Amino acid sequence: MKTTTATHTAAAPGPGATTGSVVSFQNVTKSYGAVRAVDGLSLDLHPGETVALLGPNGAGKSSTLDLLLGLRPADSGSVRLFGTTPREAIAAGRVGAMLQTGGLMEEVTVREIVALTCALHPRPYPVEEVLSRAGISDIAGRLVNKLSGGQEQRVRFALATAGDNELIVLDEPTTGMDVTSRQAFWATMREQAARGRTVLFATHYLEEADAIADRVLVLSKGRLLADGTAAEIKAKAGARRIAFDLADGQVDERALRALPHLTSYERHGETVKLQSRDADATVHAVYALGLYPRNLEVAGLGLEQAFIALTEAEEANAS
Numbered sequence: 001m002k003t004t005t006a007t008h009t010a011a012a013p014g015p016g017a018t019t020g021s022v023v024s025f026q027n028v029t030k031s032y033g034a035v036r037a038v039d040g041l042s043l044d045l046h047p048g049e050t051v052a053l054l055g056p057n058g059a060g061k062s063s064t065l066d067l068l069l070g071l072r073p074a075d076s077g078s079v080r081l082f083g084t085t086p087r088e089a090i091a092a093g094r095v096g097a098m099l100q101t102g103g104l105m106e107e108v109t110v111r112e113i114v115a116l117t118c119a120l121h122p123r124p125y126p127v128e129e130v131l132s133r134a135g136i137s138d139i140a141g142r143l144v145n146k147l148s149g150g151q152e153q154r155v156r157f158a159l160a161t162a163g164d165n166e167l168i169v170l171d172e173p174t175t176g177m178d179v180t181s182r183q184a185f186w187a188t189m190r191e192q193a194a195r196g197r198t199v200l201f202a203t204h205y206l207e208e209a210d211a212i213a214d215r216v217l218v219l220s221k222g223r224l225l226a227d228g229t230a231a232e233i234k235a236k237a238g239a240r241r242i243a244f245d246l247a248d249g250q251v252d253e254r255a256l257r258a259l260p261h262l263t264s265y266e267r268h269g270e271t272v273k274l275q276s277r278d279a280d281a282t283v284h285a286v287y288a289l290g291l292y293p294r295n296l297e298v299a300g301l302g303l304e305q306a307f308i309a310l311t312e313a314e315e316a317n318a319s
């Protein structure tokens, strides 16, 4: 995966000036030939929010971020950042970004590329601080084209945080990073959010969305399928998890599969794992079969299971 960093040039209004929406999409549509990548998308992001953008492959996440940053024009609808066009907001140095396309400048050292990006930013952080925060002080003298994939990713992280941006946009930022780099990365993003900065990140790591984001947007086929806290998304998926053990002789696969309100069924030996839209009724029906479930557990879905349930339901509706 290749990534690039949006640069910053002109002087900007002071940070913290934002009171309205940081990002506003109104009925935005984008097609590539016959493929509708973004389909009537409307949303507003507010100062200080940390927002995860989730969706299966091809859901339109990268296209949405490209439109947001003005890298592609929308076919219809309006995209505004801080009440201005994306181009104006980026020129004013209000936005930092790590994207999936493009490459880093080659034949320069890590320190040089970071120093250049700091020099272009209207409100830069000190170069050594940017290097240290991204965990790349020890490789600052190395040529950019000699870096490993994970090291490159950390350099992009440094470039996206070279100055005080009001909005930070990240497309799958931690792909290729090791565990320590990921932790350092998210610690920095939390600091930014605590300072009132808005962070929007697309990810396939649902555990990151669950742990980091205070708002989760689920996209499917270019449309917004769900928008809320991780807890709200889990609740929206509706189903609950049920798990229990049965004694060997009690496993009657047909009867178990026919339990009411099931959305998913799995059995591993004597352990049965179900998802149900009405856990109370399903558990009642288990007892009504004359079974004696042991180690019975009923719990809400994790974000990952909720995401799968929501996007599968959307697929089923569409077909």
Ligand SMILES: Nc1ncnc2c1ncn2[C@@H]1O[C@H](COP(=O)(O)OP(=O)(O)OP(=O)(O)O)[C@@H](O)[C@H]1O
Binding pocket: 032, 033, 035, 036, 037, 055, 056, 057, 058, 059, 060, 061, 062, 063, 064
């Ligand atoms: N430049 C392009 N030309 C043609 N089709 C494109 C182009 N860019 C994206 N698409 C199509 O638009 C749809 C949305 O793609 P997009 O990259 O925005 O999705 P995504 O959610 O970021 O996917 P992934 O998780 O796989 O990165 C896909 O069907 C994709 O094939």
